[in-house]
Amino acid sequence: MTTSTQIQRLAIVTGASTGIGRATAVRLAADGFHVLAGVRKRSDGDRIASSRIEPIILDVTNDEHIAALVERVAQDPAGRPLSVLVNNAGVAVNAPVEVLSLDDWRFQFDVSVFGQIALIRALLPTLLSTRGRVLNVTSVGGRVAMANFGAYSAAKFAMEAVSDSLRREVEPFGVAVVKITPGAVSTNLTESGLAAAARVTDTMTPEQRRRYAELSRAFIAQAEGFARDGVSPEHAAAVISKAVNARRPKTRYTIGRDGAMFTFMPRIVSDRLLDAMLRSQNKSLAQEKR
Known part of the structure; x- marks a missing residue:
């Protein structure tokens, strides 16, 4: 349900071109937020733009893009404060540790760890002033x-630690x-992961x-199974919306049955x-692929 308070607030969603990010931008706009949706290409922005979704060209590894986003928030024409940052941008570079090059390891961390940290650091003074919230999409x-x-999990383990600290x-x-913490979600990150x-x-x-x-x-x-049997991005967005709108949010929300199972399994x-x-x-x- 939309409230007058939400209409007067900004939410940032990174990685909003497709998948969870796109679905989250749409859901938060429906919740009443004005969403600054981080996309890599203008064509992606054109597909998602609406009265409450404003596409922003954002590569989280690009300092100039981050500075421009901070300026956009500070100079909001309606004077709306930033309430929510959803750190969703990420990549999946999958291969055995022996095989994956150091350049690929660095790329995985540049996007999925250092880019997230750079954005948090840049926006944290504003979020502190508005008593906002940060949602980090891990896995x-x-x-x-x-x-x-190895590389993908190492980056996600790192963001677990960053989030806790x-x-x-x-x-x-x-x-x-x-x-x-999503489990299997049917997104094109699976396709890009297969290509990589x-x-x-x-x-x-x-x-x-x-x-x-x-x-x-x-x-x-496994990747084909994720695409076939994973929960929809819209389901994931509904969970994120719950975390955004909760009066006192939990420290973790899992998405899908496997998300809950794998979160609990290492404990037992x-x-x-x-x-x-x-x-x-x-x-x-x-055996399925023989």
Whole structure:
């Protein structure tokens, strides 16, 4: 339900070109916020623009883009304060640790960690003044690091730590920090992840191809399963809306049954048992692609 208070407030959603980010921008606009939707291309912005969704060209690794966004918030023509930052922008670079180049590791962290931190740091003075909230979209990969997901999970684990530290630093001053933990969501991040994995596979030596053949088949089957069986971006956006609008939000909201399961599992299962379970799952997935 829209309230007069919400209509007078701004929300920023990064990575709003597609998937969870786009659906979240639409949902928060319906909730009554004026949404500054971070997109990489003007054509993406044209597709999402509406009376309450204002596309902003935003590459979170670009300092000039971040500075322009801060200026846009400060000079809002309607005088609306910034209430919400949804850090959703991210990439998925998936390959075995042995195979993935350091440039790919750096790219994963530049977008999914350092870009998020840069945006938080730039906007935090404003959010402190408005007693706003920060929502960081992490992943079940930030709770359980599966084979082939080393770089992606490392970045998500890092954002788990950043979120916890930030929450303990700023909640005494009225800023809520919330972790959003999706499981399988049907988005085109799956497609881009498959494309990145294929590019990396092309650089493998023949020995590496043999070593990781089963793992590669399992990864493809898993990604196809995410696209086929994952919850919709709109479902994820509804959870994010709940966290945004809660009077006293929880520190974490999970999305999907697997999101809840993988968040809880490391607390009750030993590392060795979890290794065996994931190895068995990979064997079953690899069988699908034979």
